[in-house]
Amino acid sequence: MAELSLITPIEYLKGVGPQKADVLKKELQVFTIGDLLTQYPFRYIDRTEFHKIRKLHPDMMAAQVLGRLVSLQLVGEKRTKRLVGSFKDETGSMELVWFQSIPWLQKSLKVGAAYIIYGKPSEFNGQLSITHPEMDLYNPQVKQAGNMSLQPVYSSTEKLKKFNLDTKGIQRLQQTALEAVFRSIAETIPQEIIAKHQLVSHQQALASIHFPSNQKELNQAIKRIKFEELFFIQLKLLNNKQLNTQKFRGQRFNKVGEKFNTFFNERLPFPLTGAQKRVIKEIRIDTNTGAQMNRLVQGDVGSGKTVVALMSMLLAVDNGFQACMMAPTEILATQHYQGLKQLVGDDLVSIKLLTGSTSTKERRLIHQALExxxxxxxxxxxxxxxxxxxxxxLGFVVIDEQHRFGVEQRAKLWRKNVIPPHMLVMTATPIPRTLAMTMYGDLDISVIDELPAGRKPIKTVHFFESSRLRMFGFMREEIAKGRQVYLVYPLIKESEKLDLIYLEAGLENLQREFPLPQYKISIVHGKMPVKDKDFEMQRFVKHETQIMVATTVIEVGVNVPNASVMVIENSERFGLSQLHQLRGRVGRGAEQSFCILMSGNKLSKEGRLRLDTMVRTNDGFEIAEVDLQLRGPGDISGTQQSGVLDLKMANLATDQALLTECRNTVIAIFKEDPMLQSEKNYLLRSFLARKSDGIAWDKIS
Structure with a gap:
């Protein structure tokens, strides 16, 4: 039979066969020997240290002892029947106790022999014992697997255990796999990079991650595997970015013209922040290079992204091009249209709105004017x-809240011109730096990290249920000043019916406290027809109602400057980023705004940290970092579903420094050898060739 390798199907590994292969494929997505070897242990049992019997105590999680089995006897009857062994070392003696597999143990255990035992010490009636210890015969001449090492512990499932693939079974398979393919494990990273970053070889890392001799060896293996995962993500992303720049030439905006200058000098209602100026300058430079621009603009709620988008579109118009802006909902598109019309007036540029509600006549006129x-x-x-x-x-496209659109939808806008238009993607969801470097690593990223002058930070407080009457009183005070209030309930995934019961029960309570005709309430939830939802939203926007009761369907970006209070019910049920998004619905006018987080009296440690973070800071990027620590990257970005971040060892929340190191390394490689043509970059060239038809990396941007 041919020599086995990492790409050999798993059924050909000794000890597997068709049935075990089938369950490994279904339960762990292990299809090849290479897949098996990247099923890393999730923890290790420390078998490097021996304890003396005299030093053992019940508080220890586990202990390993070298001693001699001096006697073995059967004790008790029927249900109380057990096998008890006396075990000694030079410092004392203890009992070993077994309740199961007694006949087999009586045959296999050797009284008088030296054993290495492992288990959790306990004490009963003053007698120290270990129940069902792991037992290995001690032979000082042979270094045995499992002794004197850090022992790997693997994830398993009930189905795997039925095929003897518990942690011990998987450990045996890993040992077999390493012995079978060790010689054929090839290097994946150029030697120059390995030397520069003091990494162990790929071969050594795979062996040591499964069977490390000591902690130092394990740490070296972990570093190498993390580096490799992050390095190759960056290599793929930055290669894509480079290919896009070379492949897609862009329209050249070589002048700042009359419309841009007129708006800037005469129509701009407030001075630009330093951050807005910086981002406009970055866009200005990008659109004058002759390459197609792909830029992500991150800005917290209210940071002035729309003005940046408008000035970029005016730049396009001044250079003889058309521009468009796509928003995920009709309400948001209408709001953008009204806001931009107000900013530019009727004479500077022609702006139109096209949505599902646009009449056939108006639609025909828009199509004609566009062409x-x-x-x-x-x-x-x-x-x-x-x-x-x-x-x-078409020369310039703005996409608002880009995560709400699919790749194909964005690609259709690209095809609206022979030379693809420049793309400006905007999001009000702050993305942690590490996540941005992996999710959007092939885009240029701009951050608007200042709020316009005159905006007052939103004051956030946390109330327990016992303070509900105080909260109602505060709502009345704000409504008496002519302000409006949002009251939001969580969408409980398990039961939308339960969610509506919560909303309806809360609404009943609210209507008693805020009766008609003095108070009017809008209600919005996901079960309503779209027309009814829009009607209720518009009533609130027009100030025909003072209170908006909603589930989380309340639109991202809807602008009601008069709303000054956001009450979030059951706030402990929300994620941090969602809490921050909801808080951003208020604070859009010149008046002081407030966010009240209502919660039950019992909070988990994580729930309390989330609410404390919201009270402490308004900084969306700081909140996003805490959210990443709490939830992990997949939950925040949806990348677990899309397969973009295939990280088995690296952690974006804790490995930020290593990610930066990897990205800088890749940047330096491309700077020196843009096409990876040199001999030393052969491995990187072949990696990209192999991956070119793999993951849909275009789904990231």
Whole structure:
């Protein structure tokens, strides 16, 4: 039979066969020997240290002892029957106790022999004992697997255990796999990088991660595997970025013209922040390079992303191009349209709105104006990507809240011009730096990290249920000042019916406290028809109602400057980023705004940390970092579903320094050898060739 390798199907490994292979594939997605070897242990049992019997105590999690089995006897009858062994070393004696497999143990255990035992010490009636210890015959001439080492512990499932693939069974398979393929494990990273970052070889890392001799060896293996995971993600992303720059030439915006200058000098209602100026400058440089721009703009709620988008679109118009802005919902698109019209006036540029509600007559006029080139800027929803919508010369696309759109939807906007338009992607969801470097590593990233002057930070407080009447009193005070209030209930995934019961019970209570006709309440939840939902939202926007009661369907980005209070019910049920998004619905006017986090009296440690973080800071990026620590990258970004972050060892929350090191290393490689043509980069070249038809990396941007 041919020599086994990492790509050999798992059924050909000795001790596996078709049935075990089938369960390994279904339970662990292990299809090859290489897949098996990347099923890393999740912890290790320290078998490097021996304890003396005299030093053992019941508080120890586990202990390993070298001694001699001096006697073995059967004690008790029927249910109380047990096998008891007396075990001694030079410092004392203890009991070993077994309740199961007694006949087999009586045959196999050798009285008088030296054993290495392992288990949890306990004490009963003053007698020290270990129940069902692990037993290995001691032979000083032979170094035995499992003794004198850090013993790996693997994840298993009930189905795997039925095939004897518990942690011990998987450990045996790993040992067999390493022996079978060790010589054929090839290096994956150039030697120069291995030397520079003081990494062990790929071969050594795989052996040591499963069977480390000591802690130092284990640490070296962990570092190498983490480095490799992060390094190859960055290599793929930065290669994509480079290919896009080379492959897609972009329209060159080589002048700052009359419309941009008129708006900046005469129409801008407030001075730009330093952060806004910096981002506009970055966009200005990008659009004048001759390469197609792909830039992500992150900015916290209220940081002024829309003005940056407008000035970028004016830059396009000044250079003879059309621009468009796509928003995920009709309400948000309408809001953008009204806001931009207000900013530019009626004479500077022509702006139109295209949504599902646009009349046939108006739609026909928009299509005609677009094709003739008399319409400069089009704001809309998914309606923009319809085949009927044809631009004369589309040069700039803005996508708001990009995570709400699929890749194919964005690609349709690309195809609206022969030379792809520049792309500006905006999000109000702050993304931790490490996640941005992996999720959006092939985009240029701009951050608007200042709020416009005059904006007052939102004051956030946490009330327990016992303070509900105080909360109602505060709502009345704010409504008396002419302000409006949001009251949001969580969407409980397990039961939307239960969610509505919560909302309806809360609403009943609220209507008693805020009766008609003095108070009017809007209600919005996910079970309502879209028209009813929009009608209720518009009533609140027009200040026809003072209180908006909603589940989390309340739209991202809806702007009601008069709303000054956000009450979040059962706030402990929300994630941090969701709490921060909801808080951002208020604080949009000049008045002081407030966020009240209501919770039950019993809070988990994590729940308390979330609410304390919200009270302590308004900084979305700081909140995003805490959220990453608590929830992990997959939950925040949806990347667990998309397969983008295939990290088995590295952790974006804790390995930030290593990620930066990997990214900088890759940047330096591409700077020196953009096409990876040199001999020393052969391994990297072949990695990219292998992966070119693998993960859908385009789903990231």
């Amino acid at each position: 003739e080139g008399t319409l400069d800027i089009l704001i809309g929803t998914h309606a923009l990507i319809e085949d009927k919508v044809k631009f004369k010369n």
